[in-house]
Amino acid sequence: MKPLTSGIIKEALEQGCFALLETEAKDICKEYGIPTTKQRIAKSTIEALEISQDIGFPVVLKIVSPDIIHKTETGGVILDVKNTKEVAESFAKILANVKKSRPEARIVGVMVQEAAPKSTEVIVGAFEDPNFGSTIMFGLGGTYVEVLEDVVYRVAPITKKEAEDMVREIKAYPILSGYRGGKADISTVIDILLKVSELVTDFPEIREIDLNPIMVYEKGAKVVDARIFLSK
Amino acid sequence: MQGPKSLEPFFDPSAVAVIGVSNDPTKIGSIIFGNFLRPGFRGNVYPVNPKHKSVLGKKCYTSVKGISRSVDLAVIAVPAQAVIQVVEDCVEKGVKGVIIISGGFKETGPEGAEREEELKKIVAESNIRIIGPNCLGVYNPSSMVDTFFLPEEKAGRPKIGFISFVSQSGAFALSTMDWMAYQGVGISKCISYGNGCDVNEVDLIRYLADDPATKVIVIYTEGITDGRKFMEEARNTIIKKPILVVKAGKTKKGSVAALSHTGTMAGSDKIYEAAFKQSGVIRAEGFQDLFDMANTLSLQPPAPGNRILVITNGGGAGVMIVDACEICGLEVPELPSHVQRKLKEQFPPHFSTKNPIDLTGDAYDLGFGFALDEAFLRYDGVDGAIICLLLQVPKLTVKVADIIADASFKSHKPIVACCMGGEYTANVARDIEKRGGPVFPTPKRAVDAIWSLVKYGENLKRGDKR
Secondary structure (H helix, E strand, C coil), X not given: XXXXXXXXXXXXXXXXXXXXXXXXXXXXXXXXCCCECCEEEECCHHHHHHHHHHHCXXXXXXXXXXCCCCCHHHCCEEEEECCXXXXXXXXXXXXXXXXHHCCCCCCCEEXXXXXXCCCEXXXXXXXXXXXXXXXXXXXXXXHHHHCCCCEEEEECCCCHHXXXXXXXXXXXXXXHHCHHHCCCCHHHHHHHHHHHHHHHHHCCCEEEEEEEEEEECCCCEEECCEXXXXXX | CCCCCCXXXXXXXXXXXXXXXXCCCCCHHHHXXXXXXXXXXXXXXXXXCCCCCEECXXXXXXXXXXXXXXXXXXXXXXXXXXXXXXHHXXXXXXXXXXXXCCCCCCCCCHHHHHHHHHHHHHHHHCCCEEECCCCCEEEECCCCEECCCCXXXXXXXXXXXXXXXXXXXXXXXXXXXXXXXXXXXXXXXXXXXXXXXXXXXHHHHHHHHCCCCCCEEXXXXXXXXXXXXXXXXXXXXXXXXXXXXXXXXCCCCCHHHCCCCHHHHCCCHHHHHHHXXXXXXXXXXXXXXXXXXXXXXXXXXXXXXXXXXXXXXXXXXHHHHHHHHHHCXXXXXXXXXXXXXXXXXXXXXXXXXXCCEECCCCCCHHHHXXXXXXXXXXXXXXXXXXXXXXXXXXXXXXXXXXXHHHHHHHCCCCEEEEECCCHHHHHXXXXXXXXXXXXXXXXXXXXXXXXHHHHHHHHHHHHHHC
8 A cells, every 4th residue: 555645545535625636646646656747836936936947947837726626717727937037927827816716715835847748648547437436547638538539448457458458449549659650658658557547446535537638758658637536 | 056045946946936826817927827837847836816715727825825835936926015025925935036027116216116125125134035026037948937927929938048148128038038939049048137126137147157058148238236246257257158248228327426527437338348348248239239149159169269261152242251350350361372272272273262262153062161171170270260152053052051060060160151142042041050050141240240259269268367
């Protein structure tokens, strides 16, 4: 059993929190060996400046609040922040936006995150099916999932063979496997599927996981946005 | 498997009580009672109805408790309000299995649901097993247990065979049985379990997995109650015999409560699809598909791989078969030169020997025999064969049926036939079928059938590894 994950989940449940913070979700990913972007929470402009310089530009700033699930809709996300001046401006702007759109929301801080370079996007998720329990989902990001519903499922826990089947089963597989040269690191994707399966099997308290998007590179991958919801 | 909670009494009881029999022969209880009076049922049968002293010329009991000898199975066809009392009497009497035909339970609303909860309580607190309520029950032609309340002249009963059929829906079970009887397809056991308050698809898979008379298990379901148990039981079973499933109803009941995009698919049919794949269950798309595959799986061995040999005397039909194979992931590999050489030595030069082997309009009975011998029985580079016969040509006769049956008998690999044509063709096809070779009227159906044998072979191997 993973102590960090166990601690985060226990604490959240004790506080009656069912949506984990993005930073917590990514810490859980890290403990399970799922590669994510670099990020830290800043509580002040100074901290934000320090973190952004540590991580390197460009960065992304996102609001961190247990009450806000849809960050973009509240004006809580600013992408492609290129320098210290923009960090200071964006930090203030996010806080102002959120204060206006969601005045009652509790604010933990602002997350400064590495801006992951664009690449092939995939989604890995997990959820509680009413008949089969924990189920793993996989699809290619963006239009493929939303418009074409090009996604596959397997009931957890999954074997390596089943994870491989999942990746190969989506119709968009040729895009992933290197249509016109641009190859994606499929073995890392398979590894992420197996680790998500391990995570939901270890923690039945988890009701939903949404790693969306995950940027897949020629070598390696990075979870850019992560959400974890717990059962009430 | 004769433990206290065994399902054996449902399938081979030595004494049966039918509760709710009356002098009106069109009543459900009376039809079922009549079924047990037919020749073939070897046990005793007792009618029960508090209102009658005798029915249909037999002594009638006021309660199951009044029967002096022991009773294994009780079939209940009384109004819903009376069911609980009758089941309690059965527990007291020591009846092992009860089939509740009566409706009026959870399918009707809260009052019925409460009644069904009471049944569950009785099951939990005693050794009794219940099939139903709201079902047709059991048909087993080898012991002549038949609780289907439809008169035989309108609803045919299939002969003894190797397929066992488990159905949530009574109507689907009934129409399927009638159709199977009409088609001459045999059945081992048919179970309509209705609301499944106790015995459900998982219990029945477990029972049929160990039933030597069942070679293929066919399931019709609209939704599985415990998906995990189903998968576990299916995984244990498919290493012994294949499971085919038809799943109807594409619900999205989970989607309302989903928090993220990922969650919107909870409860969807796609999860069933995944679970069936993972547990090695073969899913059929519809009725015809289901029985083509069930019949084939009960008659032919699993294929050791996905390489298919096609022997035909119609070039076009051969191409259609190759297309259909390709679409469902079956290979049609070219035969190696040493095999082709042997075929060429025997055949005129215009016969194609690659794969498909095409004997053209000059095809003759022994030509099919020779091709089967050299390119299939003696050659292990192919795992199954489709023989596509156009029987309209001058030199092909009914004798080709013997040749195919003979090859099928000698082979540990599967052979299916495709015969396209009219009346003469249909007669020869029936001849092949009588000898245990599945025959289909179209290339696509023949390919789907052999696909199920390939899938079954794959599942057997996967079962080993898990």
